[in-house]
Amino acid sequence: MREEDSNWFAKWEEELPSPEELIPLSQSLITPDLAIAFDLRSPNQPQPQTTPPPQQTNSSAEFAVDSSGDEPARTLKRPRLVWTPQLHKRFVDAVAHLGIKNAVPKTIMQLMSVDGLTRENVASHLQKYRLYLKRMQSGGGNVVGESDHLFASSPVPTHFLHPTGRQSSDHFIPSFVPIASLQHHQPQFLHRQISAVNFTSQANNNNGKAMDQSLFLARQSQQQQQQVLTRPASLHLHTQVANYADDLEQGANTALTLFPTREN
DNA sequence: TGGTTAATAT
């Protein structure tokens, strides 16, 4: 029993994004605006040549407003979550390991253990994902719509498609349900934890669509300290893996140029 | 209380 647990767990851990995938960009992604709003000045953060477009400040303003009081993060508006392929993969993994039966927003969220991720985030995503699966089976093979890039980016475990029998019967819920459960209060969102900002700019398209700036949440070391206490060394998954600032793999042409690839 | 779904809003 123990062995089985550690088996699948280990396997799961393997599938998790490697550190290289996770760390890349964090602080360097903060726009001047946000940095100011949070009073976070990175030591030597030279202005990237790709100067952030001069008009996007509304979202950061939302934070600036409230950040005076240090309290209720629940009240605050979170930046929209950007579902990167990596994040989505985590989602799929979580669902796969839970078995579709147990894969409900809350548990998925817990297993994903991505800091800042809310149940609502997951619920919304799950809803769309189900729709995707649905039109996937009816569409026979794989007629991937234009809008399915994200979902298509991660392979759909076969048993998702065939409700045939016991997908989840052999996937009992792990009694331990690691990390995320230790993920105590998420309310402490605000202080200065927004560690990555992702600007996807369509600036090249001169017309209409100005740019879609999306804040991406990622949090850094704050809660690491907290989780240090209970976590057995053997179970060290990259817990507060929140540094998913790494979409732009092939969105490279646009987004990539906005990010200085080097750390300070 | 939380999940699902559909509709609607940003």
Add this chain to the structure above:
DNA sequence: AATATTAACC
């Protein structure tokens, strides 16, 4: 187009 939010129901 992608994500969030809301409402209605279970």
